[in-house]
Amino acid sequence: MSKKLVITLIIAGIIIIPVLLSPLPEFDDPLSTVVEARDRTLLGARIAPDGQWRFPAGGAVPEKFRKAILTYEDRYFYIHPGVNPVSLIRALAINIRNHEIKTGGSTISMQVARLSGGNRPRTYMRKTIEILSALKLELIRSKKKILELYTANAPFGGNIVGLEAAAWRYTGKLPSDITWAEAAALAVLPNSPALIFPGRNQEILRKKRDDLLHRLRERNYIDSLTLVLALEEPLLSEPVKLPAAAPHLTDYFFVARGGERIRTTIDFRLQERISAIMEMHQKKLEGNLIFNSAALVVSVESGEVLAYVGNSTAENASAHGGDVDIVRALRSTGSILKPLLYAAMQESGDLLPNTLVSDTPTRFPGFTPENFDRSFSGAVTAGAALSQSLNIPAVRMLQDYSPERFLELLRETGFTTFSRSAEHYGLSLILGGGETSLWELTGVYASLSRILRKSGNGEEYFRSDFHPPVLIPVTTQDTEKDAGASPLSAASVWLTYEALQNVNRPESEAGW
Template sequence: MNIKNFTYCNSKKCRILLLAFFLLCVGFWFSLPKQLFNDPSSTILYSSEQKLLGARIADDGQWRFPESKSVPLKFEKSLLAFEDQYFYSHPGVNPVSIGRAFMQNMKAGKVVSGGSTISMQLIRISQKGKSRTVLRKIQEMILATRLEIRYAKKEILALYASHAPFGGNVVGLEAAAWRFFGRTPDELSWAEAATLAVLPNAPSLIYPGKNSERLLKKRNNLLDKLYRIGEIDSTTCELAKLEDVPREIHRLPRIAPHLLDQVHKRKKGERVTSSLQFDLQNRVNEIVKRHQKNIEANQIYNMAVLVVDTKTREALAYVGNTEKNGDVNHGNQVDIIRSLRSTGSVLKPFLYASMLNEGELLPNTLVPDIPTQIAGYSPKNFDLRYNGAVPAQKALARSLNVPAVRMLRDYGVERFHFFLQKMGMKSLNRPASHYGLSLILGGAEGSLWDICGMYASMAGILNHYNWNDASYYSNEFQTIRYTNDSIEWKNPDSQAFLKASSVYQTFEALLEVNRPDGESGWKSFSSSQKIAWKTGTSFGFRDAWSIGVNTNYVVGVWVGNADGEGRPGLTGVGAAAPVMFDVFDVLPASEWFEQPIDEMEMVPICRNSGHRASRWCDQVDTLWIGKTGLASNVCPYHKQVHLDATGQYRVNSECEKVGNMIHRSWFVLPPAIEWYYKKRNPLYRPLPPYRDDCTGVDENQAMELIYPKSNDRIFIPIELNGTRGKVVFELAHHNPDANVYWHLNGEFMGTTCGNHQQELDPGEGKHVITFVDDEGNSLVKQFEVVGKQQHQIND
């Protein structure tokens, strides 16, 4: 062979060798999977302080926390001393350890040592326990070397700590620390860290509660080694040996289980840091447990509490339901905070605020509180009594149903429906006509989550106005969040859907709600917090609500049965409010809201009617109202009356000289309102009658039919024995001494005096009823009887 051919041949071989080497390098580079582990992880929920609130087991039945980026120092030192003392100096394979293991195995005639580094062990763990052969060992060595190229040493340690088996269904250091010691890896002692360091070496053999003596011996040997290599001193070593090894499995914390369920649905297998405050959550849990014992005496089994920060709109405490007692399931797994329940009266403040906002109401404007029937719907107050007329803010504070329904009728169901949707009530997914006037009394369902968010938005409007130079944010109506992500408030503006003045006046009205027995003397204590709060009780005593708000917090409480079973005596003020006040007691005290003076004005207000004072109002107070209230009506109830010299009779120019008349301002209510109002207000003075010699008297509205109203449809009640009942008709007359003559369809039915009530039994169909008094004044009304009485929502 000549030199030329030899050179060519050698060049060809060289290229083949180079190609083979290149292919080996490519194979080596791509030998390691892009992702070592694809195992499902547990869902982990932390508090805002990074304390564990709860965890859900992974889909494969393993307790495996999501990967951690770091390893606690004690565990790292213990692990390296036990498994791989030269971890930071070798490239993934330790030839000395491999050689030593080979000689030991040859001498013993069996495998007694593997010589694997932590990198090699990590590769083996990722391959899910494949058979341990010489070929597999070589493959682990190659992959471990590749692993060292891709990851830093600290990252390899973190991967190992996150995926090492610790026995049973416990995988990873974090899960092991909680299951075996009930604490975080960072809180482990040297003895505990050493125990966990030796477990992955033989997790199926050495397991807490089994083989405890072997585990103790192995741990103590490691502690001795840590002492010998200078990681711990002799005192620490001896004290660590005195600690016992774990002998039972700890349950993971269940501090916010229902929020954990929500997190698991949305972020399964992730590590989620919530906005909950650890200590507050625990204290609220204790409050719920304490009150749970009381409500169970009345066969009420469920309760939910939500605490919201008004500034960040973050949930600070989340108790979705009571804990299960015994083996009886009372729906404790249901997250009541997100469930839709009848709202009772908790929406009344929003109607009050919206009417203030539109200038259709002032805080003390009298609102009728008389028997009312609107298109067959007849609301009743909770105490089944009527006041004639009540200042709007007192009607709100006392949660009177009849004034609320009449206010909603005047405001408009459609407008209020839109208002609630804009405030964030997502459950209103049907047209306004579906709910009708019952919307204000619990005819719609809402969640504690949304309603607390709505109250928080109101507080936010007022806070931001006062803190932001009398301007608002365009994204004020924010939903509550359970992660501690801050809100980016946008576009400061001087306009708002709901003005700060309306919110302030609403909260001022809610300060006067009657507190539970234990809080009745709250005004006597200078340290007591001011809390604007509202209760609600749904029809049939199924839902009891209490929502409270101050500058910093909203606390919402719901009490009832998850299955909807009502219980006698279940009311918002009796069952939910005490819980709410106990929660406020564990919250930091808050200052009261600042008055938004720039949006308010001092205006003369009629003391008796609450309207802007007219020229005839004789008692006037100058009060702060929102500037939108300047467009409200002046007082319609005061008028000038002319009396004779005795002041006992009204007169006119037909019976008395003008010069002899006494001219006075008089507060006069319509007859139906007056009928009830004077019973509850002894200082009310009805109009004096005209003197007998006066002629040409024009008595407008001398009488008014209270029930039924003109053109009303009446449902006749059916008695328990199945017979048709009767209807009580009621009339109001300005003159309490007047005789009134009743006629039904032209037939005389009788005479009444003083108390103008009669029990009648008209048949089905249309009817005409006529009333005539001694003075010849008459009143004619039409009504229709259509059938038996139907039930109504009662609050």
């Protein structure tokens, strides 16, 4: 081995070994909980545990911001290996001349290394570590990934971290929708967020933004007309509130999957429409001292949740339990299980639509049920008893079918809230003796309609067609079907729906 080769290897080792031994920039800061509609529109977000608006990484950096930030911070980003020697030498000369650290000459990669280390004092030793970490980062990560790391973790003033949180808080837009003027203003913030964040030192912010816009024009990223229009745009203002299109759903995911980005099946436009309808009717309901309401819209075909309004969002809602998510909250089932009992008895052959059942005063072990209007109809058909929601025939039917069998059927169709024994519920189960949620009720009734629709289309239906509402989009089609028998057939569901078509709405509110 020649002497030159040995010297070369020693020099390479002196350079490479410190780089390999240096820490790789990693980020483990707590994250905000972000909930999105199907089209990625923001439904709502909750702040991270450390009090920062720090969204989970959202992928590719938007083109306008990418060009703006690289023009302002690191124009040689795609050329250098993580360190720009010219910038470092210039920064060193400035610092020596001023007898203090005035500038760092940092590249984007070096800033990623600094951000991952927290707010530590700026020293020459710290700068050396940042240089080594930046070189290691460039060896392991792509330029695209490094820029994404910077964009997701750069400070943007106050308690706002990362481009996405900044775009929503300062512009109320997705990062991909910001203008050139907004991109330029956001690009200058990480350099000195405490000095010029929007709402303070506006003239400094304007000068930095406008200077950057002129530089973007010089590099032909924008044309002259775009420059003129951008210069006329107003500056970023103080942070605005984040969208809150589905506050109760956002709260649910904050508890269930805090610190994550959750893309849901929600149709944003439908969510807004349903919320507006609910708000309009809520104003009328408050006249009758009804302060809470909820709505859940589910696609029968797929079971996907299209709209989720957990409660009223009126100004005085909090004083009347408006923070409670009624979609998930348990409440008495009332008469809503009667159609399922009717379908179950059709399925088992214990009942036909025209079978006569007794609606006469009856005392059962433990209680004496009455109809809503406290009248009796004598002998009525089972279909009429269901369409009129008569209580005494329903209790008789449950007694004949048995609470044990009915409770098993409820669990097979998708209810999970009936966790106690049949003996605990007794015959009162059919009149509201148990509790469930709007979430589970909607899932079960959507499943009933699903098998009926499949049967009408000549398709097979399976046990797996009974499932809860779906909130997260299914990315891969599940080809494995549970070939087990459906707990109810399409025929029994059809007969049940046929009977329910004869339901007459009360003509006045007094009839409710």
